[in-house]
Amino acid sequence: MFSPIKNTKVYEQVIIQIKDMIAKGILRKGDKLPSERELVDKLGVSRTSIREALRALEIIGLVESRQGEGNFIRDNFENSLFExxxxxxxxxxxxxxxxxxxxxxxxxxxxxxxxxxxxxxxxxxxxxxxxxxxxxxxxxxxxxxxxxxxxxxxxxxxxxxxxxxxxxxxxxxxxxxxxxxxxxxxxxxxxxxxxxxxxxxxxxxxxxxxxxxxxxxxxxxxxxxxxxxxxxxxxx
Amino acid sequence: MFSPIKNTKVYEQVIIQIKDMIAKGILRKGDKLPSERELVDKLGVSRTSIREALRALEIIGLVESRQGEGNFIRDNFENSLFExxxxxxxxxxxxxxxxxxxxxxxxxxxxxxxxxxxxxxxxxxxxxxxxxxxxxxxxxxxxxxxxxxxxxxxxxxxxxxxxxxxxxxxxxxxxxxxxxxxxxxxxxxxxxxxxxxxxxxxxxxxxxxxxxxxxxxxxxxxxxxxxxxxxxxxxx
The missing domain is CATH 1.20.120.530 (GntR ligand-binding domain-like)
Structure with a gap:
C-alpha cells in the first residue's frame, strides 16, 4: 500500500503517495487513514513530515481530522478553508x-x-x-x-x-x-x-x-x- | 499587519490571516513573507503551527519556499503539486x-x-x-x-x-x-x-x-x- 520514501522535500512525497492511492482507488471517500505512527513506520519519514502533509490535506479540505478517531478522506471540498x-x-x-x-x-x-x-x-x-x-x-x-x-x-x-x-x-x-x-x-x-x-x-x-x-x-x-x-x- | 491568535486549530488561523492579508492587498504576489521566527513572535503561536500553515500553502502552490531566502507569495498555481x-x-x-x-x-x-x-x-x-x-x-x-x-x-x-x-x-x-x-x-x-x-x-x-x-x-x-x-x- 505505501512505499518507503527518500527525498529532500519529504512531505511532498507523502502527499503524492496519498494522491496516487486515491487515483488507484486504494483510498476511497470516507476511508480512515492509517494513524500518524503507522504512516511514520510505513513511509520511513519523520512524524513532522507526516503531520505537515496531513495538515496540508486538511486545509485543502481533503482530509478531516476527527478528535480521538483519526483522519478520514472527505468527499467534498465545500467547507474547504482555503479556496x-x-x-x-x-x-x-x-x-x-x-x-x-x-x-x-x-x-x-x-x-x-x-x-x-x-x-x-x-x-x-x-x-x-x-x-x-x-x-x-x-x-x-x-x-x-x-x-x-x-x-x-x-x-x-x-x-x-x-x-x-x-x-x-x-x-x-x-x-x-x-x-x-x-x-x-x-x-x-x-x-x-x-x-x-x-x-x-x-x-x-x-x-x-x-x-x-x-x-x-x-x-x-x-x-x-x-x-x-x-x-x-x-x-x- | 498581524494579530496574535487564540484558538484550538491554530494553523487554520494562520492561514486565514494570510488569506485576509492577500484579500486586503497587504500581501502581493512576489512578496516575501516574514520569517518563521517573526511569525511566531507576531502571531503568538508555536513554530510547529507556523510551519504547518506554510507547508500547506506551499503544497497548494501559493507559497514558494526558496532555500536560504525564505518564503514568497506566488502568483500562479500552474506547478501546484496538488490539484x-x-x-x-x-x-x-x-x-x-x-x-x-x-x-x-x-x-x-x-x-x-x-x-x-x-x-x-x-x-x-x-x-x-x-x-x-x-x-x-x-x-x-x-x-x-x-x-x-x-x-x-x-x-x-x-x-x-x-x-x-x-x-x-x-x-x-x-x-x-x-x-x-x-x-x-x-x-x-x-x-x-x-x-x-x-x-x-x-x-x-x-x-x-x-x-x-x-x-x-x-x-x-x-x-x-x-x-x-x-x-x-x-x-x-
Missing part, C-alpha cells in the same frame, strides 16, 4: 469583467444541464428563493436568496465537478453578487427587473427547456454586465 | 461524460474569448502544434501537441481565472485527451478528421470570428463525445 482559485484571483487583481466571464461560462452551462435534470422538489426550493427575493424587506436576506438560487441551479446540473468549480470560486462569486445587487437595486425598476429575470430562468427550468434556460441566464448576466462599470468603482 | 479538483473528481468516480461537459463548458468559452484576443505570434505557436499533430510519427508526441493546442487557446483567452480553472483540472483533462485519442486514432480516417477539426478551430481564430470558433470547438468536442462509450470501457 486556491479565489486567492489566486485576489493576487492577480483581475477585473470584474473577468469574474463576469467566469460566471457566464459556468452558469449558462449549469442552467442548460439543470433544465435536463431538475426534479419537482428542486423547483419548489428555487421558487422559495424567488419568493424571498420578491418579498423580503431586507437586502441582506435578498442577496443571500439570490446567491442560493444560483448555487441551487448548479447543484441541479447533476455535474458534481462543475458544481464544485463554481463553489471553489464562491468567495469571488458571493462578493460579485452582493456588489452587483448593491449597484442595481438602488433603482427600484431594476430590482423588479432582477426578480423577473430570475422568474424567467425558473420558468425555463420548469419547462425543462435547455435553450430557453441558457437564454434567460444569459439575459440576466448581460443585464449585470451593463452595470459592471459602476461595480468597478466599488471595487477600487 | 484539489482533480483529486475530488477521482474520489467521486464521476463519469467521462461529466469531464466532457466540463471541457465543453470551459473550451467553448476560451475559444470565444481567444478569437477576440489572439495575437499573430500565438497563431504561429498554434500552427506549430497542428504541424506536429499532422506530421509526427509518434502518438505520444501527437497527443502532447493536442493538449498544448487546447491549453494555448485557454491562455489566449486573456482570462487568467478561466485559464487557471482549466489548469486546475489538467490531470483530468490530460488523461481525457490521451484516452480519447487512443480510441479515435485507431481509425486512420478519424485521425485525419481530428487534424481537420483543429485546423478549423485555428482558422476561426485567425479570422477573429468568435462564433465560428465556438462552433468549431463544439464540433470537435461533439466528435469526441461520440467515442465516449468506448472510452468508458477504457476507464473501467
Amino acid at each position: 486556491p482559485l479565489s486567492v489566486m484571483f485576489m493576487l492577480q487583481k483581475s477585473s470584474t469583467l473577468e469574474i463576469h466571464q467566469v460566471r457566464v461560462m459556468i452558469e449558462t452551462e449549469t442552467a442548460s444541464l439543470a433544465a435536463k435534470n431538475i426534479k419537482d422538489k428542486d423547483i419548489e426550493v428555487l421558487q422559495g428563493f424567488i419568493d424571498k427575493l420578491k418579498n423580503s424587506k431586507d437586502e441582506l436576506e435578498r442577496s443571500i436568496s439570490d446567491k442560493n438560487f444560483h448555487y441551487k441551479i448548479a447543484e441541479c446540473s447533476g455535474n458534481f465537478l462543475i458544481n464544485n468549480i463554481l463553489r471553489s470560486v464562491s468567495s469571488l462569486m458571493d462578493a460579485f453578487i452582493v456588489n452587483a445587487r448593491m449597484v442595481i437595486v438602488n433603482e427600484s425598476k431594476a430590482r423588479e427587473l432582477l426578480v423577473e429575470q430570475h422568474e424567467d430562468i425558473l420558468q425555463a427550468l420548469i419547462d425543462r427547456d435547455s435553450e430557453a434556460a441558457v437564454k434567460a441566464m444569459r439575459k440576466h448576466l448581460d443585464c449585470i454586465k451593463e452595470h459592471l462599470i459602476l461595480m468597478d468603482n466599488i471595487y477600487s | 484539489p479538483l482533480s483529486v475530488m473528481f477521482m474520489l467521486q468516480k464521476s463519469s467521462t461524460l461529466e469531464i466532457h461537459q466540463v471541457r465543453v463548458m470551459i473550451e467553448t468559452e476560451t475559444a470565444s474569448l481567444a478569437a477576440k484576443n489572439i495575437k499573430d505570434k500565438d497563431i504561429e505557436v498554434l500552427q506549430g502544434f497542428i504541424d506536429k499533430l499532422k506530421n509526427s510519427k509518434d502518438e505520444l508526441e501527437r497527443s502532447i501537441s493536442d493538449k498544448n493546442f487546447h491549453y494555448k487557446i485557454a491562455e489566449c483567452s486573456g482570462n487568467f481565472l478561466i485559464n487557471n480553472i482549466l489548469r486546475s483540472v489538467s490531470s483530468l483533462m490530460d488523461a481525457f485527451i490521451v484516452n480519447a485519442r487512443m480510441v479515435i486514432v485507431n481509425e486512420s480516417k478519424a485521425r485525419e478528421l481530428l487534424v481537420e477539426q483543429h485546423e478549423d478551430i485555428l482558422q476561426a481564430l485567425i479570422d477573429r470570428d468568435s462564433e465560428a470558433a465556438v462552433k468549431a470547438m463544439r464540433k470537435h468536442l461533439d466528435c469526441i463525445k461520440e467515442h465516449l462509450i468506448l472510452m468508458d470501457n477504457i476507464y473501467s
Whole structure:
C-alpha cells in the first residue's frame, strides 16, 4: 500500500503517495487513514513530515481530522478553508469583467444541464428563493436568496465537478453578487427587473427547456454586465 | 499587519490571516513573507503551527519556499503539486461524460474569448502544434501537441481565472485527451478528421470570428463525445 520514501522535500512525497492511492482507488471517500505512527513506520519519514502533509490535506479540505478517531478522506471540498482559485484571483487583481466571464461560462452551462435534470422538489426550493427575493424587506436576506438560487441551479446540473468549480470560486462569486445587487437595486425598476429575470430562468427550468434556460441566464448576466462599470468603482 | 491568535486549530488561523492579508492587498504576489521566527513572535503561536500553515500553502502552490531566502507569495498555481479538483473528481468516480461537459463548458468559452484576443505570434505557436499533430510519427508526441493546442487557446483567452480553472483540472483533462485519442486514432480516417477539426478551430481564430470558433470547438468536442462509450470501457 505505501512505499518507503527518500527525498529532500519529504512531505511532498507523502502527499503524492496519498494522491496516487486515491487515483488507484486504494483510498476511497470516507476511508480512515492509517494513524500518524503507522504512516511514520510505513513511509520511513519523520512524524513532522507526516503531520505537515496531513495538515496540508486538511486545509485543502481533503482530509478531516476527527478528535480521538483519526483522519478520514472527505468527499467534498465545500467547507474547504482555503479556496486556491479565489486567492489566486485576489493576487492577480483581475477585473470584474473577468469574474463576469467566469460566471457566464459556468452558469449558462449549469442552467442548460439543470433544465435536463431538475426534479419537482428542486423547483419548489428555487421558487422559495424567488419568493424571498420578491418579498423580503431586507437586502441582506435578498442577496443571500439570490446567491442560493444560483448555487441551487448548479447543484441541479447533476455535474458534481462543475458544481464544485463554481463553489471553489464562491468567495469571488458571493462578493460579485452582493456588489452587483448593491449597484442595481438602488433603482427600484431594476430590482423588479432582477426578480423577473430570475422568474424567467425558473420558468425555463420548469419547462425543462435547455435553450430557453441558457437564454434567460444569459439575459440576466448581460443585464449585470451593463452595470459592471459602476461595480468597478466599488471595487477600487 | 498581524494579530496574535487564540484558538484550538491554530494553523487554520494562520492561514486565514494570510488569506485576509492577500484579500486586503497587504500581501502581493512576489512578496516575501516574514520569517518563521517573526511569525511566531507576531502571531503568538508555536513554530510547529507556523510551519504547518506554510507547508500547506506551499503544497497548494501559493507559497514558494526558496532555500536560504525564505518564503514568497506566488502568483500562479500552474506547478501546484496538488490539484484539489482533480483529486475530488477521482474520489467521486464521476463519469467521462461529466469531464466532457466540463471541457465543453470551459473550451467553448476560451475559444470565444481567444478569437477576440489572439495575437499573430500565438497563431504561429498554434500552427506549430497542428504541424506536429499532422506530421509526427509518434502518438505520444501527437497527443502532447493536442493538449498544448487546447491549453494555448485557454491562455489566449486573456482570462487568467478561466485559464487557471482549466489548469486546475489538467490531470483530468490530460488523461481525457490521451484516452480519447487512443480510441479515435485507431481509425486512420478519424485521425485525419481530428487534424481537420483543429485546423478549423485555428482558422476561426485567425479570422477573429468568435462564433465560428465556438462552433468549431463544439464540433470537435461533439466528435469526441461520440467515442465516449468506448472510452468508458477504457476507464473501467
